[in-house]
Amino acid sequence: MVGMAPCTPLRPRLALWIVLLILLGVPVLGQGVQVERASPEVKKAAPGATVTHVFVLHGSGRVRLRLASEHGWPLLARERTIALEAGRPYYFPVTLRVPEGVPAGTRDRLRLQADGASADAFTEVAYAPGLEARWPAEVAYLPPFGRFALEVANTGNGADVVLVRLLTLQGVPVYQARLPLEPGERRELRVTVAEPRVLRVVVRLERGGLEREGYLAVQPARAKSDGPFQLLGRLGAAYRYPGDLSFSLGAAGPLSDFTHFSLGAGYALGSQPAGSLGLSWQGGYLSAAFGPSYGLALGLFEGAVSTQIALSGPVWRGSMNFDVSGRGYGFGASALLDEDPSLRLRADLATGEGEAAAFRPGTLTASLTLRPFRPQLNGELAYGFSYRDWPVRLQGGFTGEPAAPVEFRFSADVNPEPFSVGGRLAWTGLGVDDWGLAAASSSERLELDLPLAVTFGAAAGPDRLSAFARTRLDLPAPWSDLGAEARVEHRAGRTSFTISGGSEASAAEGLALFALNGRLGWPLEENELQLGLRLGGSELRTRADLAWSPWKPDLKTALAFEAPAGGALLQARVDREWYSGRTTLGLGAQMPLVLEVPPAVTRLFGGRNVGVVTGEVVVEGPARLREGLVVRAGDRETRTDAEGRFRLELPPGTYTIEVDPARLPAVLVPVRAQVRVEVRRKQSVSVRLVLAARSVLEGRVRVVAEPGRELPPRRFAVAIEDALGRRISLFTEPGGAFTVPALAPGRYTVRLLEDLLPEGWEALVPPATVLLRPGETGRVELAVRPPERKVYTGGKVQILEVRPEADRVPPGAAPLLEARLQGEPGRVVVTLQGRIVGVLLPAAEEEGIWRGRVHVPTDTEGSLALQVEALNGALARFPFFLSVSPDAPWGVARSLPVARPGQTLEVAVHWYAPVEASWLEVAGERVELTGQGADWAGKLVVPADAAARWSYAAKARLASGELVELEKFVLIRKN
Structure with missing residues (x-):
C-alpha cells in the first residue's frame, strides 16, 4: 500500500502480547458476574425431605461458587469453581435436606456467592403431622x-x-x-x-x-392365678321420688377351679327381700330363689344325657326334663306338675347331611303332648327339605279333646331366591277355622334397578290385612342414614297407616350425638316426635330425651347424668310428663365389691386344679443378682426371692419353665435358662435354672510383616468354641480387633479360620485357649503373616492406572496411592518437580498392584502436579493431580447416617496419613479408638438428649505431634 511504513520488529511482539492477554488474562478474571434466582423465592418442604433451588449466573471467566445455609442444613451440592462464557447463562441447582424435627414455619436462607455477587433462596418447613x-x-x-x-x-x-x-x-x-x-x-x-x-x-x-x-x-376382671379366689360385684343404692329407697347386691366368681358361684339380692323399704343363689360346675348346676317367689332348680349333664328338675312356689309348680342328644338325633321328655299337669315327648332326626336343626333341609321334628287330668292330646310333625334348591318346611299338627271336633293345623314355608312365601291353615270337621298367607321380598332379591334398596312384604288372614316397605336414605353429613318404614294395616274393621323414620347426627367432632325419630300417620294418635341428645365423657355423661304426641296429647322429657366419683358411680335422672303434671326424680350410687373366698371354702369345693413347680435360679456371679428374676411358664410368671428360689402353680399340662429373656438383666447371660416339665394335679416338680454374669472376650489378629511395609486393612474370620463343642464365628474389624460382649463364663478356644485367609497368608500361632470368669474380660491375640514381597527384575514396564484414595487433601497429608502396572519394574516412586515424595511397593494379594503413600508438602496449596515413575531399564511416567486445600478433610469417618437416642454406633475412621493415636470427642468426653496406622475403630453411644442434627469429632495425633480432626454429622430420629 502506498505510503505505509515498513514493519518494524516491535509490531510482531506487540501482537503476540495482545494474543496472550486475550487467551490467558480474560478467562482468569471474572468480569461483571451476576447471580440471580431462577426458581421461586420460597419453597416448602417437610422434615427429612429435600428441596432444590436453581440459580443462574451471567458473566465471563473463572468464578468460585460458595454456598451458605443460615441454619446449617445439609447441602447436597458442593462448592466449586466454574468457567462462565459471555452471553451464555450458567444454571446451578442446589439441593438441601430439611433435618428431622425442625418446627413447622421455620425459614432457612440459602445464599449463593460468586465474586461479590450473591442471591438468596428461602426454604420454609412445612407442617408434617405425627x-x-x-x-x-x-x-x-x-x-x-x-x-x-x-x-x-x-x-x-x-x-x-x-x-x-x-x-x-x-x-x-x-x-x-x-x-x-x-x-x-x-x-x-x-x-x-x-x-x-x-x-x-x-x-x-x-x-x-x-x-x-x-x-x-x-x-x-379375671380371678387371680395365685392367692385366694375373689367374688366381684357391686353394691347399689337408689332413691326414687315419689317412691322409696332400695338397695341391691350382686356378686359372682369362682369358689374354686371347679365351682362358680353367683349371688343377687335386692331390698326396698316396706317390702320383702328377694334374691337368688347359684352354683355351677362342669357337670351341672344348682340354683335357689327366695322372696315373694321362691324355688329350687337342679341340672345334671353327663355326655349326651341331661336331666333338669325345678320346684317353685308359693303356687307350687314342678317340672322335669330328660334329654338324650347326639350327632343327627335328639329325644326328650318333659313333665309339668301344676293344676294342669302335662307330659310332652319330642324327637329330632336328621335324614339329610349335617346334624338335626330346625328349618335345616333333611330334618324331621315330632312332638306329642298329653294332659291326663284334662283329656287332651296335642301332636306336631315337621319336616324340612330342599326342592330345586328352594328351602321348604312343612308342618302339621292336631289337638283333640272329648266332645269336640279334632282340630288339624297345616303350614308351609318356601324360600326361593327371589322371595319368601308362607301359609297356614286350621281345619276342623266344621270347616276352616283360621288361615293366613304371608310373602316378603326386596329389590335386591328381585334384582330390580331402583335408586334405593327396598324391602317389602304383605300378610293376610280372616278380617286382617297388612303390608309394609322399608328403606334407608343417605343424608349429608353430619347426619347418618335415615331409616324409613311405611306400614298399612286393616284389622277388625279399623284401618291405620303410618310412616316412621329416624336418624342421628354427630356434632363437635363427635363429642355430641343428636337423635331424631318420628312417626306420621292415621289415626292422628299415631303421630309422635322424639328427640335425643347424648354427651359423653370420662367424668360426666349426660343424656336428654323428648317425646311429643300432639294429638294424644302427650309430652315427655327426660334428663340423665352419670359420673364416677372415686370408686363409685353416681347417677341422677329426672322425668317429666307435662300434660299430667307428673315429675319423677331418681338418684343412685353403685360401689365395687370384692370378696375374697376363704381357703377353707375353696378346699370344700375342690380347691385348685393345679400342680406346683418349685425351683431355684443359680447365678454364677454376684449373689445379689439372684433376686427379682422373672420366671415364667405360659402366661403365668413369678419373681425369685433373695436366694433365687421361686414357686409356680400351674394347671395340668406340659410347660416350658424359663427365665424371661426380655427382662433378664444386661449383666447376665443364660447357661441353662429353660427346662420342659409336665405338671400334674396336686403334684410337685422341681427344676434348676442356671445363669451367669456376662463375660467379655476381646481379641486381636496381629499382622506380622516386614518393617516399612504397608498393607491395606483386612478382616479376618475367627472361630470361638466352648467346652461343649458349640462354636460361633465372626469377622474382625478392618484393623483385626474383635469383641464378643456376651459370653457365658467358661473355657474357650479361639482360632483363625485358615480356609478363609487370603491366598498366601498363614497363621503364626496355634489356637489360643482363654478362661472367662463371671463378670470379667478375657483377652487373646492371634498372629498372621502375609506372603513375601514380590521383587520384579528385567522386562518392559507400562503404568496402566493411578488411583489416589482422595482427590482433595490438606497440606502435610500422606494419602495412600495405588498404581496398576504391567511388567516388572525395579522401582516405583512418586515425584514432585523431580523430588521423590513417595515410594510404592508391590501388593502381595494381587499381581501388578503397587501401593504407597504420597507425602504432600506442608507449604503447598492448589493443584499439585505429580507423576508416578516406574524404572526397569527404561523409565515409564504417569502424571496425575492432587488438589491441596487447608479446608480439605484429613480423612473420613464412617458410621450410620441415622440413629436414635441411646443407640450404640460403630465408628470407623480412616486418616489420610498414619497417626500415632486416634479418639472421638463428644461434648468434652473422650472415647479412645483402637487400630494402627491410618485405620482406627471404636464404639460411641448417642446421648439421650441428642439434637436432631447431632455431630461428633474424630481426632488424631500425627507423628509430628500435630493434632488433626474430622467432624461427622448424624441425623437423630426419636422413633
Whole structure:
C-alpha cells in the first residue's frame, strides 16, 4: 500500500502480547458476574425431605461458587469453581435436606456467592403431622366401671389438637376428649367405661388429619392365678321420688377351679327381700330363689344325657326334663306338675347331611303332648327339605279333646331366591277355622334397578290385612342414614297407616350425638316426635330425651347424668310428663365389691386344679443378682426371692419353665435358662435354672510383616468354641480387633479360620485357649503373616492406572496411592518437580498392584502436579493431580447416617496419613479408638438428649505431634 511504513520488529511482539492477554488474562478474571434466582423465592418442604433451588449466573471467566445455609442444613451440592462464557447463562441447582424435627414455619436462607455477587433462596418447613396413640387391648371391668390409661403424643413438627373418641360397635359415642398438644408433647388420659363390652377407639389429629383406630375389649376382671379366689360385684343404692329407697347386691366368681358361684339380692323399704343363689360346675348346676317367689332348680349333664328338675312356689309348680342328644338325633321328655299337669315327648332326626336343626333341609321334628287330668292330646310333625334348591318346611299338627271336633293345623314355608312365601291353615270337621298367607321380598332379591334398596312384604288372614316397605336414605353429613318404614294395616274393621323414620347426627367432632325419630300417620294418635341428645365423657355423661304426641296429647322429657366419683358411680335422672303434671326424680350410687373366698371354702369345693413347680435360679456371679428374676411358664410368671428360689402353680399340662429373656438383666447371660416339665394335679416338680454374669472376650489378629511395609486393612474370620463343642464365628474389624460382649463364663478356644485367609497368608500361632470368669474380660491375640514381597527384575514396564484414595487433601497429608502396572519394574516412586515424595511397593494379594503413600508438602496449596515413575531399564511416567486445600478433610469417618437416642454406633475412621493415636470427642468426653496406622475403630453411644442434627469429632495425633480432626454429622430420629 502506498505510503505505509515498513514493519518494524516491535509490531510482531506487540501482537503476540495482545494474543496472550486475550487467551490467558480474560478467562482468569471474572468480569461483571451476576447471580440471580431462577426458581421461586420460597419453597416448602417437610422434615427429612429435600428441596432444590436453581440459580443462574451471567458473566465471563473463572468464578468460585460458595454456598451458605443460615441454619446449617445439609447441602447436597458442593462448592466449586466454574468457567462462565459471555452471553451464555450458567444454571446451578442446589439441593438441601430439611433435618428431622425442625418446627413447622421455620425459614432457612440459602445464599449463593460468586465474586461479590450473591442471591438468596428461602426454604420454609412445612407442617408434617405425627401421631402416636397407645391403649391396652383389654381392660378389666370391676363393677361398676373399668378404668384404663390412653396415651397420645404429637410427634409432628407443629401444634395440633388430638380428638379422642370411644364408640360402641353400633357407632354410639361413650367418651370424647379434645387435647391441644404442642410438638413433641405427650399426654395420658384416665378413661372410665361404665359397662363391659367391645369399644372402637378413634384418635385423630384435627389439623393434620392423621387417624389411629383400633378396638378395646372391656371384660369382667379375671380371678387371680395365685392367692385366694375373689367374688366381684357391686353394691347399689337408689332413691326414687315419689317412691322409696332400695338397695341391691350382686356378686359372682369362682369358689374354686371347679365351682362358680353367683349371688343377687335386692331390698326396698316396706317390702320383702328377694334374691337368688347359684352354683355351677362342669357337670351341672344348682340354683335357689327366695322372696315373694321362691324355688329350687337342679341340672345334671353327663355326655349326651341331661336331666333338669325345678320346684317353685308359693303356687307350687314342678317340672322335669330328660334329654338324650347326639350327632343327627335328639329325644326328650318333659313333665309339668301344676293344676294342669302335662307330659310332652319330642324327637329330632336328621335324614339329610349335617346334624338335626330346625328349618335345616333333611330334618324331621315330632312332638306329642298329653294332659291326663284334662283329656287332651296335642301332636306336631315337621319336616324340612330342599326342592330345586328352594328351602321348604312343612308342618302339621292336631289337638283333640272329648266332645269336640279334632282340630288339624297345616303350614308351609318356601324360600326361593327371589322371595319368601308362607301359609297356614286350621281345619276342623266344621270347616276352616283360621288361615293366613304371608310373602316378603326386596329389590335386591328381585334384582330390580331402583335408586334405593327396598324391602317389602304383605300378610293376610280372616278380617286382617297388612303390608309394609322399608328403606334407608343417605343424608349429608353430619347426619347418618335415615331409616324409613311405611306400614298399612286393616284389622277388625279399623284401618291405620303410618310412616316412621329416624336418624342421628354427630356434632363437635363427635363429642355430641343428636337423635331424631318420628312417626306420621292415621289415626292422628299415631303421630309422635322424639328427640335425643347424648354427651359423653370420662367424668360426666349426660343424656336428654323428648317425646311429643300432639294429638294424644302427650309430652315427655327426660334428663340423665352419670359420673364416677372415686370408686363409685353416681347417677341422677329426672322425668317429666307435662300434660299430667307428673315429675319423677331418681338418684343412685353403685360401689365395687370384692370378696375374697376363704381357703377353707375353696378346699370344700375342690380347691385348685393345679400342680406346683418349685425351683431355684443359680447365678454364677454376684449373689445379689439372684433376686427379682422373672420366671415364667405360659402366661403365668413369678419373681425369685433373695436366694433365687421361686414357686409356680400351674394347671395340668406340659410347660416350658424359663427365665424371661426380655427382662433378664444386661449383666447376665443364660447357661441353662429353660427346662420342659409336665405338671400334674396336686403334684410337685422341681427344676434348676442356671445363669451367669456376662463375660467379655476381646481379641486381636496381629499382622506380622516386614518393617516399612504397608498393607491395606483386612478382616479376618475367627472361630470361638466352648467346652461343649458349640462354636460361633465372626469377622474382625478392618484393623483385626474383635469383641464378643456376651459370653457365658467358661473355657474357650479361639482360632483363625485358615480356609478363609487370603491366598498366601498363614497363621503364626496355634489356637489360643482363654478362661472367662463371671463378670470379667478375657483377652487373646492371634498372629498372621502375609506372603513375601514380590521383587520384579528385567522386562518392559507400562503404568496402566493411578488411583489416589482422595482427590482433595490438606497440606502435610500422606494419602495412600495405588498404581496398576504391567511388567516388572525395579522401582516405583512418586515425584514432585523431580523430588521423590513417595515410594510404592508391590501388593502381595494381587499381581501388578503397587501401593504407597504420597507425602504432600506442608507449604503447598492448589493443584499439585505429580507423576508416578516406574524404572526397569527404561523409565515409564504417569502424571496425575492432587488438589491441596487447608479446608480439605484429613480423612473420613464412617458410621450410620441415622440413629436414635441411646443407640450404640460403630465408628470407623480412616486418616489420610498414619497417626500415632486416634479418639472421638463428644461434648468434652473422650472415647479412645483402637487400630494402627491410618485405620482406627471404636464404639460411641448417642446421648439421650441428642439434637436432631447431632455431630461428633474424630481426632488424631500425627507423628509430628500435630493434632488433626474430622467432624461427622448424624441425623437423630426419636422413633
